[in-house]
Amino acid sequence: MGEWRRLRLRDVCERVDYGLTASATAVDTGTRFLRITDIVGARLDWRTVPFVDADERTRERYRLARGDIVVARTGSTTGESRWLAEVPPGAVFASYLVRLRVKAEHDPRFIGYALRSPAFRSYVAGVVGDKSAQPNASAATLTAAVIAVPSRSTQQAIAAALGALDDKIALNDRIVATSDALRAAVWEAAVAANPVTVPLSEVAEFVNGRPFTRGATGHGRMVVRIAEITSGPGPATVHHDLDVADRHLARPGDVLFAWSGSLTVARWFRPEAIINQHIFKVIPRAGRPPWTAYEAVRSRLARYRAIAADRATTMGHIQRRHLNEPVTVPGRTPDLESLWQRALAAEQESLALADLRDTLLARLLPAAPGPVADGEQVRSG
Template sequence: MKLSDISRLESGHTPSRRKSEYWDGDIPWVGIKDATGNHGRTIKSTLQSVTESGIANSSARILPAGTVCLSRTASVGYVVTMGVPMATSQDFVNWVCGSGISPKYLHYILVSEQESVRRFAHGTTHQTVYYPEAKAFHVCIPGRAEQEAIVGVLGALDDKIAVNERIAAAADSLRTAHYQGAVTSMTEEFSEQPLSDSAEFINGRAFTKNASGSGRMVIRIAEINSGPGASTVYNDIDVPGKHLARPGDLLFAWSGSLVAARWYRPEGIINQHIFKVVPKRDFAVWLIAELVQRKLADFRAIAADKATTMGHIQRKHLDEPVATPSVAMAQKLDAQLSPLWDRALAAEQESLTLATLRDILLPQLMSGKLRVRDAERIVEDAV
């Protein structure tokens, strides 16, 4: 049936940027970065917010919780669902579902049809899905009870993934807080030393599109800090082992976003914008992660001063000092804090497995090739 017959199609808008009183209010405002960073999720907060005045003086509208948002320009096909009332930019088509379709079911339809949606995009500078195309979208759906059953199966996996994300975040926060406490209370055990004395920073390399070899994933900056199920890039390349990232390795993007993160996915190849950070002096990886994190603000300030399109640091900046524990202190802290690093890694890896299972079940459930009761048994074994 025609999607617009069972849901209300809504657009979005951007209040004037010249009016400061329109921004930083209490109303979440969904932009493209919210969609690309949270694809497939229900969100309750956004990177930017607007005021009541911003809504009143623009074509933006506050839409209800449960509204399903599909990005239609530039980054086409990303899906988020509103967990609370929000407004969106004009880069989205938004559906407020009627009684005939579950918002979460529509959410899963659009996620599963992401590539199909992109085929409707037109344009040379920016690919765009225009409103006539969106209004013509049709969906094939079962009855509401069957929709809810399918949502229950897929939602169980997403709920477990969300729990794992909270576990990983809590473990990392607890580790960092404990480490900071040690730095503050036991200053005699720490001294300012060059960051490069504690770790080797192995740079990746650029690859040609037509290289042949292993078929491993090429890790770009976008993959470092993405959640389970994020898009990946594959290429066929043979590289030395030093250019491979394995689960538990620390990766540092030294240009662009300047982020450092634990790699939890299968073995991949780092590109030229990324360092694999390998500990020296028998230090643990988690400790090097703490040292790098403590320098990130300085590195970002350096990158911001660069007169380049993509801000970056240079190798000489890795020689700048950071408070570093003695070997004895590092060993003592490792006994306490290494389990937290390992717990977070395990949670992230389990989430990746669950996301893979969800992505396998999704098209089969949507097409009717897999019955709900069979999928329920598979999910019960997984979670």
């Protein structure tokens, strides 16, 4: 793979900037405002990124461009980064992010992968240290990291190999979104054609999770909290090796409903996990397929979120009695199994692809510890 140079991260960047100090607006218009919470997790979905009020001068100063890299500089996600494959027109970024714009002689996607490598993560962990109150790192500290950089052609080859896996994951995301949208549309059409009203609790059983994070060992199965449903596993994810009853386990294809906080219904597609408190395992009754329970809960989310908003003194939630409220379902249930299974298969394939990408990432990008001298070179193994 030829010769590699050890360079400070700042030396491969054309510019390094802090983001805009502002708060997102409550309306769905304006300028997209990228925050730490939007870049953490398996995917960046611009449709869920909020808006901010910003004048033209502000938008110009903080405007993001395709190929920019944003890095979290505070909190438990310090050092988490995202190379931006696409950017909505005019989008800006928040102050707790650092924006890196890479020099023309380097491949920005390769640099993005370098910031996701074990070597960079280890560097960030070392400089953050034991700042338990609020971990953070300045732009100067983050860009003082030493990374190993090969020729531009090698950068492009590595970025292309890793990027092909990420591109397939992105394609799977579109397959999931399309399959779920089609399923929802057919369900709603069936409801309109032959509506039947029943209590939601007659459609499915709702089994509440338990406080399984207590005494967690750090080994064994993931404990699913609201964060794992909405963003996937992260640095704060808990594991436990408890023996747990089947009714408190989530397996691929199970339906989970977070009944406080974000109030989200989701199809679980990750390996078997333990369901924590504030989450219902939604088990369809009378042999119904899982997507019937999913769609029935989804149809009530707006109502439940309104209830939770009225109770949000600390964390908004619903009560079990709300599960007895009426829901409208089709009198004749359409067969949507193939769309449900196609989406599930794409989600599980993406997990395998992400594992492969991370394995290759660790092998293709050598570590570059220690100080760097101008012009110093290091050969890859």
